[in-house]
Amino acid sequence: MHPTQLRTESLHDPHGLDEDRPRFSWWLTADGHDHRQQAWRIQVCDEDGAVCWDSGRVDDDRQHHVRYAGTPLRPLTRYTWQVQVWDESGQVSAPSAPAHFITGLRDQPWQAQWLHHPVPALPPLPQFRRRFQVDTGLRWARLVISARGLVEPWLDGQRLTEDRFIPGWTDYRQRLHYRLFDLTDRLTPGAHCLGAIVAGGWWKGQIGPWPAGFYAGDNDPLQVLGELHLGYDDGRHEVIASDASWQAGHGAVLEASLLHGEHVDGRRCDPAWCTVDASDAGWLPAAQRERDSVRLLAHPGVPVRVLAELPMRSCTPAGDGSWIYDCGQNLAGIVRLTLDQPAGTIIRLRHGEMVEPDGSLYVDNLRSAKATDCYICRGEPGEVFEPRFTFHGFRYVEITGLREPLPLCALRVLALGSDTPEAGRFTCSEPMIERLQSNIRWTMRANFLEVPTDCPQRDERLGWTGDAQVFAATAIGNADCEAFFRKWLADIDDARGDDGGIPDFIPARVRGSGADAAWGDVATVLPHVLALHYGDPDLLAAAWPLMRGWCDYCAQYVEADGTRRRNFCYGDWLAPDNDAPPTGKALMDRSGKTPKALIQTAYYIHSCRLAARAGEAAGDQTAAAALRQRAAAARAAFHRTFVHADGRIGEDTQTGYVLALAFDLLDPAQRPVAAAHLAADIHRRGDHLATGFVGITDLLPMLADHGHLDLAYALLHTQDYPGWGYSIAQGATTIWERWNGWVAGQRPDDPMNSYSHYAYGSVGSFFYRWICGLAPLEPGYRLARIAPHPDGGWRHAGYRYDSIAGPWEVAWQAAEGGWAYRITIPPNCRARCRLPLGSASSLIWDGPAPEGQREGAYLLVELGSGRYTARPS
Ligand code: BGC
Numbered sequence: 001m002h003p004t005q006l007r008t009e010s011l012h013d014p015h016g017l018d019e020d021r022p023r024f025s026w027w028l029t030a031d032g033h034d035h036r037q038q039a040w041r042i043q044v045c046d047e048d049g050a051v052c053w054d055s056g057r058v059d060d061d062r063q064h065h066v067r068y069a070g071t072p073l074r075p076l077t078r079y080t081w082q083v084q085v086w087d088e089s090g091q092v093s094a095p096s097a098p099a100h101f102i103t104g105l106r107d108q109p110w111q112a113q114w115l116h117h118p119v120p121a122l123p124p125l126p127q128f129r130r131r132f133q134v135d136t137g138l139r140w141a142r143l144v145i146s147a148r149g150l151v152e153p154w155l156d157g158q159r160l161t162e163d164r165f166i167p168g169w170t171d172y173r174q175r176l177h178y179r180l181f182d183l184t185d186r187l188t189p190g191a192h193c194l195g196a197i198v199a200g201g202w203w204k205g206q207i208g209p210w211p212a213g214f215y216a217g218d219n220d221p222l223q224v225l226g227e228l229h230l231g232y233d234d235g236r237h238e239v240i241a242s243d244a245s246w247q248a249g250h251g252a253v254l255e256a257s258l259l260h261g262e263h264v265d266g267r268r269c270d271p272a273w274c275t276v277d278a279s280d281a282g283w284l285p286a287a288q289r290e291r292d293s294v295r296l297l298a299h300p301g302v303p304v305r306v307l308a309e310l311p312m313r314s315c316t317p318a319g320d321g322s323w324i325y326d327c328g329q330n331l332a333g334i335v336r337l338t339l340d341q342p343a344g345t346i347i348r349l350r351h352g353e354m355v356e357p358d359g360s361l362y363v364d365n366l367r368s369a370k371a372t373d374c375y376i377c378r379g380e381p382g383e384v385f386e387p388r389f390t391f392h393g394f395r396y397v398e399i400t401g402l403r404e405p406l407p408l409c410a411l412r413v414l415a416l417g418s419d420t421p422e423a424g425r426f427t428c429s430e431p432m433i434e435r436l437q438s439n440i441r442w443t444m445r446a447n448f449l450e451v452p453t454d455c456p457q458r459d460e461r462l463g464w465t466g467d468a469q470v471f472a473a474t475a476i477g478n479a480d481c482e483a484f485f486r487k488w489l490a491d492i493d494d495a496r497g498d499d500g501g502i503p504d505f506i507p508a509r510v511r512g513s514g515a516d517a518a519w520g521d522v523a524t525v526l527p528h529v530l531a532l533h534y535g536d537p538d539l540l541a542a543a544w545p546l547m548r549g550w551c552d553y554c555a556q557y558v559e560a561d562g563t564r565r566r567n568f569c570y571g572d573w574l575a576p577d578n579d580a581p582p583t584g585k586a587l588m589d590r591s592g593k594t595p596k597a598l599i600q601t602a603y604y605i606h607s608c609r610l611a612a613r614a615g616e617a618a619g620d621q622t623a624a625a626a627l628r629q630r631a632a633a634a635r636a637a638f639h640r641t642f643v644h645a646d647g648r649i650g651e652d653t654q655t656g657y658v659l660a661l662a663f664d665l666l667d668p669a670q671r672p673v674a675a676a677h678l679a680a681d682i683h684r685r686g687d688h689l690a691t692g693f694v695g696i697t698d699l700l701p702m703l704a705d706h707g708h709l710d711l712a713y714a715l716l717h718t719q720d721y722p723g724w725g726y727s728i729a730q731g732a733t734t735i736w737e738r739w740n741g742w743v744a745g746q747r748p749d750d751p752m753n754s755y756s757h758y759a760y761g762s763v764g765s766f767f768y769r770w771i772c773g774l775a776p777l778e779p780g781y782r783l784a785r786i787a788p789h790p791d792g793g794w795r796h797a798g799y800r801y802d803s804i805a806g807p808w809e810v811a812w813q814a815a816e817g818g819w820a821y822r823i824t825i826p827p828n829c830r831a832r833c834r835l836p837l838g839s840a841s842s843l844i845w846d847g848p849a850p851e852g853q854r855e856g857a858y859l860l861v862e863l864g865s866g867r868y869t870a871r872p873s
Contacts, residue, residue: 146296195274500553736757
């Protein structure tokens with residue numbers, strides 16, 4: 001057995017960690033079966049090779065979130081660590097390949113001052129620079145940098161990093177992040193120049209549909225804060241901190257806005273601006289301002305990067321001297337142009353997700369977002385325009401300003417998003433379902449951009465809580481989101497009100513209440529989902545105040561009859577169960593038909609139960625018991641108010657049944673009755689779903705769990721409205737906000753109509769956890785359930801998942817009399833399997849047959865680690 005894939009705070013070799021005692025995780029590799037880790041030993045060394053922690057052999061089977069317990073970590077220091085493990089037979093492995101992490105500034109006070117341009121508020125964007133000298137004997141060099149705005153750091157004429165949108169998005173009034181860059185290998189003795197370009201980003205530009213000024217006023221200048229730390233062999237430690245010795249200038253970026261786009265005048269571009277020999281003409285001493293008390297912390301998440309580069313597929317003239325280019329994929333990102341045009345040529349790129357029937361760009365759904373980049377050519381052959389401080393949600397780009405169209409190869413589409421490592425791969429025999437999975441993945445890429453957003457195109461792009469709450473489990477099934485969500489969980493904590501209320505979207509405009517059922521419940525659902533999937537043993541206790549606060553907040557709205565009612569609630573957002581025709585128009589009540597009090601009461605019960613578990617984890621048994629009692633009382637009220645004598649629930653809507661079943665609100669005898677009513681409603685609608693954001697996640701799982709697997713498969717394949725197949729039949733490459741977002745021959749007349757909105761993509765978890773059947777039974781996948789639901793006439797389906805404990809695989813294939821299975825369980829993990837047999841009497845295993853037990857048409861078997869294949873006998 002051998003340890004691999006070492007991670008610190010769930011990141012590979014992170015630079016800039018503020019934790020006092022970071023946590024270590026690793027995978028194990030081993031041939032054969034039933035391997036367990038009996039003990040581990042971790043060694044951590046600083047950069048001088050001094051051992052800071054040697055755990056010695058620790059008899060413990062944990063392989064993730066193991067806390068550092070050595071001497072106190074120093075700031076800005078590179079630590080290397082290795083782990084060694086003992087297997088079940090006492091065999092010790094060789095030490096793993098080394099991993100490293102670099103600590104952040106930690107509690108060391110900043111010496112730097114915030115810098116701004118002395119003539120603020122004037123375009124172009126400000127840039128800053130400082131020349132400095134490196135002596136011989138440099139041992140290490142580390143830059144910490146932040147901004148009020150977005151900063152692009154430069155060194156010696158080049159961008160320092162391809163990461164974008166530094167320092168990310170937080171409620172800047174409360175918490176600001178910095179990033180750390182290790183420059184040790186980039187600095188040689190001699191003269192150098194450090195630079196920074198600063199744009200407005202989330203701090204100063206327009207956010208959402210409101211005028212700019214979320215965090216910064218009109219007169220607040222864009223600012224940068226940075227310190228370059230140089231450590232020498234002789235022990236000298238030099239700090240080049242942002243202060244009045246820096247110079248401020250203006251560059252070529254005339255304007256940059258996340259929503260509206262970026263304008264660059266290539267003629268103003270001085271490639272040498274950040275070099276030792278640059279001219280000083282036009283540069284002034286930077287102005288500085290006192291540092292305030294805002295918390296500055298190392299960025300704990302994952303950077304935004306280019307996730308994929310796509311070619312353009314076609315170019316069509318669109319009249320008025322414009323051309324529409326299509327890259328074939330809706331995404332969030334930008335277009336890079338390589339140009340050969342006369343100096344002064346002005347090129348405009350307007351981005352959109354759809355084209356109108358007349359071939360022009362459809363932009364109504366961008367609302368006030370201009371989504372337009374503009375470049376004035378310098379006149380150099382092969383010059384490149386690539387916006388750095390904006391992104392757009394688009395598939396098509398309209399280009400104006402040229403006499404001839406650009407060749408396709410002059411345009412490259414760069415998909416941008418938070419670089420959450422790919423962790424799940426679902427495949428199957430059905431092309432339409434594979435397309436749906438791809439659409440889910442692309443919608444996630446487009447919307448996991450620093451925070452989980454609702455959409456990437458219109459003047460919104462906010463961290464809507466409800467959307468992320470319903471999608472979280474699917475997101476985790478696709479990518480390693482631990483660090484990404486941990487960062488957002490801190491944002492949620494910053495945003496909650498003193499009464500426990502949660503805003504609609506986070507980072508928030510106004511702290512505190514706003515959100516209601518299913519939206520605010522992100523406060524309980526997200527910690528629960530994270531703890532379950534990633535097995536972080538500290539998370540629930542840490543989230544306990546947040547979770548409990550939300551339940552207390554909700555309790556204020558519990559009426560005398562025991563149900564929860566607050567007049568404001570989004571309801572089952574965009575559910576088509578008011579029987580609206582598929583017009584694409586805003587005819588329907590956006591909240592759907594499921595009674596809001598039903599949704600509020602159901603979610604209240606669910607949240608109280610989840611919070612109670614966190615209370616238990618935090619050791620607050622009394623408060624946990626009180627929450628359980630509240631849940632029980634609300635459940636009784638739910639029965640009195642919403643469960644009718646004939647077993648119908650509420651207004652007989654699909655979402656009402658789904659919530660009652662998924663949140664375990666019914667007595668055992670009531671469950672099949674509710675499921676039958678649910679199925680009946682689906683049949684009544686000609687085998688169509690009718691749920692909105694709230695009901696969608698558990699619709700298919702509840703059908704599958706209650707004897708209606710065929711119907712779940714049938715819904716997946718529905719080709720017409722409302723259903724997933726409808727958008728796919730219209731050529732969708734991402735998930736739409738509305739089931740009827742685009743109807744051929746009719747222009748949508750409601751601009752709230754995004755083509756990249758992941759809520760309905762939460763069906764993904766049905767693929768991974770039901771169709772393939774992999775789900776954690778113990779936090780962190782030490783013990784998992786493998787209960788595939790093969791059917792639907794599919795020939796095969798498979799899912800590979802890189803859990804925190806190692807890679808899993810479950811795949812099934814139709815075979816004579818039943819299904820053949822392929823299962824991989826990582827070392828140190830076990831699975832409880834429930835494998836459908838079809839008409840076979842048992843399974844034939846390649847290799848030694850595990851002992852199983854038949855239960856009806858299933859084989860129940862518990863498997864230890866290793867690879868297994870079996871076929872029907
Ligand atoms: C957003 C959502 C959000 C909803 C709340 C919309 O504008 O795009 O996805 O959840 O408002 O009702």
